[in-house]
Amino acid sequence: MAQARREAPISLREWLEYAPIALGVRGLRLLPFRWRVPVAGWLASQVVAPVSGMRRRIRDNLDWVCPDLGAAERARLVREVPDNLGRAFIELFSPDDLFRLAGQTPFEGPGLAALEAARAAGRPVVAVSGHFGNYDVFRAGLILRGFDVGALYRPMNNRLFNARYEAAIRATGEPLFPRGRKGNADMVRHLKQGKLLALLIDQHMNRGAELRFFGRPALTAVSAAQLALRYDALLVPIYAIRQPDGRSFRVVVEDPVPRTDQETMTQVLNDSLEARVRANMGQWLWTHRRWKVRRGGMVGDQIMSAGGDGP
Template sequence: MASKRTGPSAWAQDRLLRMLIGALLLLPYRWRVPLCGWVMSRLIAPFAGWDRRVRRNLARVLPELPAAEVARLARAVPDNVGRAVIEIYSGPEFARRAARQPIHGPGLAALDMAHAQGKPVILVTGHFGNYDASRAALMARGYRLGALYRPMNNRYFNDHYVRAITAIGAPLFPRGKEGLAGMLRHLRGGGMLALLVDVHMHAGAVLRFFGQPARTALSAAELALRYDAALVPVYAIRAENGLDFEIRVEAPIPRGTPEEMTQALNDSLEAVVRQHLDQWFWIHRRWRA
């Protein structure tokens, strides 16, 4: 699916973002990451309406949260998003830092075995913490890890976004026909593939997420079944210092129907989000079923 949005408005938005990102990249890493979080939380999120969307999503699925906690999350969630954006644009510097992060969990042995035996694995995560930190950390471990990505709507922005995520690691496969053939070759060759499955999919199955109906793509489970690949949730949990991560590899999802396996993925993500509410991207329109 190619990026299609062009024109003066898209160009101007891209130029503004390029200027902001370029200015931040002039700063030392330990300063630019929290500063981008502050800019996103205090300046961009209120203008874009993200704080209101965070509040609406929380009211829908966690109405019992105290008002003070909702107010905190309305700031903390965009802050994490901002940190993730500038980390991705920090390219090799971010990748080197991610490579030093601890990796653990009940599924790590399964990944090591699959890698040793040349068997494919589908790694599934969500828009949580910084999902690219787990990709960089696992690639540094020696895994042949590719990733599927959704091209940005703004074609001007998409050009440098793809360069940024490619600098962290490759191969990358754009969602749609353009990347399908390469992605399938990678899997058939025993590679690992990283997917994000926590956004609304118009044609997805109506499953549950935080107790609410949420249309969810079944593609990760379907690929795992078709290519006899382990289906493994993985998360990069941001540390208290705001710069480092804990990479957690969960146990492989048991075989079942695509719906059963995908619901298990939703349940896994929900469990980790409940432990770290400020690290999931509550700015998405997840519940539109």
């Protein structure tokens, strides 16, 4: 069915969905990068979020895991979350500027030395993050630092947008592995060659392990820990954190996760991401239905997402 859909003519709905995105990106790219980024954030926060249902999704998730959050803080996050999303979106579609930005971004943290040592020794690395800050900044930064970075991603549903999305992430760096049998096989081959694989693990996964995130049950993919255990790879949490100016970043590499079992190691990753999100609440994508569990007798619906386990 997937193959048949790929070969079918582009639908009117796909054209209608894609047209405003294409026009928006084209218009924003007329601006200098220093203005393009904040303008994209403002448009996402003040134009896209109110009409797309994004604000409601953010409030629903905050109600579920942070019920004691004050009204002022809640209102701030309803503005900041889509602002960060808009900024990250246009940064992705500005690959030359993204590389310049990544080249100016400092790398720090207790795991940086272990990461560099693994590269020198030819040991595979699984670098794990979430939809937080801008994960493409650390991916581009690692490439500039000499790492051979591969990344798993989920193709977008809209084929017109997906073509542009794939071109943008390929411009940032390759190889890229689309989720599926072939992509998974290529990903494993890349890792077995002693290279670095970047994964995101902060989306609901139907077949995931029931772990905890923000104190609530959250079905979580254990694939990062599985790969680390199977191929003796270093498992390292890594984050590109947007700075108060809204344009610069710092990349933090945390201590490698100790080798135990896949669920314990994955819970360490969840806890690591939770701590980063709590310190920078506006930089995580609260529009995800991360906690897809029963609420008041009804199962939470899945919302649009960029795709788990990858950029």
